[in-house]
Amino acid sequence: MEISINDEQLKALLSDVLDIYGYDFSDYSHASIVRRVNRLISLDKFPSFAEFHFRLRTDAQYLERFVEEITVNVTEMFRDPSFYTALRETVIPEIASKPFIRIWHAGCATGEEVYSMAIMLHEAGLLHKSLLYATDINPSVVEQTRRGIFSLAHMREYSENYIASGGKHDFSSYYSAKYDRVIFNDMLREKIICSTHNLVSDRSFNEFQLILCRNVLIYFDKYLQDRVLKLFDASLERLGFMALGSKETMKFSDVHPSYHQLGKEKIWRKKK
Amino acid sequence: MAQEKVKASDRLVAIGGSAGSLEVLLCLLPALGQINFAILIVVHRKVSNDPILRDLLASRTKLTVKEIEEKEVPVPGTIYLVPGDYHVLLEQDKSFTLDYSEKVNYSRPSIDVVFESAANVYADKLVCILLSGANADGTEGLRHVKLHGGSTIAQLPSASDVPYMPEQAILGKVVDRIMNIEEIIDFVKNF
Ligand SMILES: C[S@@+](CC[C@H](N)C(=O)[O-])C[C@H]1O[C@@H](n2cnc3c(N)ncnc32)[C@H](O)[C@@H]1O
Numbered sequence A: 001m002e003i004s005i006n007d008e009q010l011k012a013l014l015s016d017v018l019d020i021y022g023y024d025f026s027d028y029s030h031a032s033i034v035r036r037v038n039r040l041i042s043l044d045k046f047p048s049f050a051e052f053h054f055r056l057r058t059d060a061q062y063l064e065r066f067v068e069e070i071t072v073n074v075t076e077m078f079r080d081p082s083f084y085t086a087l088r089e090t091v092i093p094e095i096a097s098k099p100f101i102r103i104w105h106a107g108c109a110t111g112e113e114v115y116s117m118a119i120m121l122h123e124a125g126l127l128h129k130s131l132l133y134a135t136d137i138n139p140s141v142v143e144q145t146r147r148g149i150f151s152l153a154h155m156r157e158y159s160e161n162y163i164a165s166g167g168k169h170d171f172s173s174y175y176s177a178k179y180d181r182v183i184f185n186d187m188l189r190e191k192i193i194c195s196t197h198n199l200v201s202d203r204s205f206n207e208f209q210l211i212l213c214r215n216v217l218i219y220f221d222k223y224l225q226d227r228v229l230k231l232f233d234a235s236l237e238r239l240g241f242m243a244l245g246s247k248e249t250m251k252f253s254d255v256h257p258s259y260h261q262l263g264k265e266k267i268w269r270k271k272k
Numbered sequence B: 001m002a003q004e005k006v007k008a009s010d011r012l013v014a015i016g017g018s019a020g021s022l023e024v025l026l027c028l029l030p031a032l033g034q035i036n037f038a039i040l041i042v043v044h045r046k047v048s049n050d051p052i053l054r055d056l057l058a059s060r061t062k063l064t065v066k067e068i069e070e071k072e073v074p075v076p077g078t079i080y081l082v083p084g085d086y087h088v089l090l091e092q093d094k095s096f097t098l099d100y101s102e103k104v105n106y107s108r109p110s111i112d113v114v115f116e117s118a119a120n121v122y123a124d125k126l127v128c129i130l131l132s133g134a135n136a137d138g139t140e141g142l143r144h145v146k147l148h149g150g151s152t153i154a155q156l157p158s159a160s161d162v163p164y165m166p167e168q169a170i171l172g173k174v175v176d177r178i179m180n181i182e183e184i185i186d187f188v189k190n191f
Helices: A007-021 A030-043 A049-058 A060-070 A081-095 A112-123 A139-147 A152-164 A222-234 B022-031 B052-058 B111-125 B139-147 B164-171 B181-189
Strands: A101-106 A130-136 A149-151 A175-178 A181-184 A192-196 A208-213 A236-244 A259-261 A267-270 B012-017 B038-043 B064-067 B078-081 B087-090 B096-099 B126-130 B151-155 B177-179
Touching (some): A007 A030, A007 A049, A030 A049, A030 B096, A081 A152, A112 A152, A112 A192, A130 A139, A152 A175, A208 A222, B012 B022, B022 B052, B022 B181, B038 B111, B052 B064, B052 B078, B111 B139, B126 B139, B126 B181, B151 B164, B151 B181
Parallel strands (some): A101 A130, A130 A192, B038 B078, B064 B078
Antiparallel strands (some): A175 A181, A236 A267, B087 B096
């Protein structure tokens, strides 16, 4: 019989993770975190919740695994091509005249979205004056973003997404393949700054013209969603752009009145 | 927020389908009059961001058909469609949470994930119906539904376009009742 933790157990677990290690998951969406914890207990074959709980409390290395597995790091290049088309055609031309372009990918996972952005900036002739900040709570995916190494098996799909989003070049010219992996070109990697950053507890660290935070807010409860949107608001220049995942919205947040949405994509622009 | 004042439906019919299930939905929806519960539909589909399925279903019924929005609460009389490329989970207050995690049974959305989460929240106020399909998705979800006191229905395999999916559930001994399309329509109308 699979183990399924109850509310009290979850509470005790998360409060220990906060007290001992400083990671605060208490305002994450309950249903998804319960599912992730149950999944981890079963993946790692713990005979009981108590044993899992004990291990987490006493083994700092296991905490790393916990953070890696509790967070959902699934991502793709040029996912939702129409979203990237909107970036290419509407957002990039608006920020093109800036002397220096700063973009923040919050919750970048393994970096596929960041490399997609770098490719588009390159094609717009703007990469030389751009910096892409890629951050995530999970140190192991931040490291993967830094390396820029991906599985060759995905490249066909990504290339199709790239073309669907309006890409006109040979997608394979952006990486070199070795065995079953590819590594993206230095030209792209040099412009990406990778760092861990926890949206729950870390602060704003710069001002950006564009912030992307896609498919991260869905893991938070409403209260935390709103708090994080305020953090983004504080990190976004006047007339800057905020991009969310295709099922996420700013609509219910306190900062919403100072933004207007661009068309039907989940991109908002900060008013003057 | 306006949504929070709305009272969540206290009963739920969840329908899972894959290959060959669309025609069942297109028969079922026009047959429904007013309903005082919510319906949740989770189907496997190829293109993730297309409104076609919603529009098609909406054209067959007077009930509201909508793709689920993040943290929205299901209300009676509305049909909710799980968006392509996301799983959907239910919170204790019955609101929906979208989830972009690993595929389950090669599928996102996965019927297992959605049924299981619905069972945790709706318990015995839940009926899950598994329709035609070529995948083994749904069986584990139905097992969970039964465990939590909900009822489970599979489409009669011989009357299904692709019998594999309901067949797997029946072989897995997780199905309370096996029904053809007419019986499913009657059942949902009188739920
Ligand atoms: C589903 S991925 C989204 C990846 C990408 N943005 C996309 O849409 O394809 C969600 C990411 O959010 C990260 N995340 C979760 N909680 C976070 C937090 N508190 N601070 C920063 N990142 C977080 C996870 O580690 C994960 O990599």
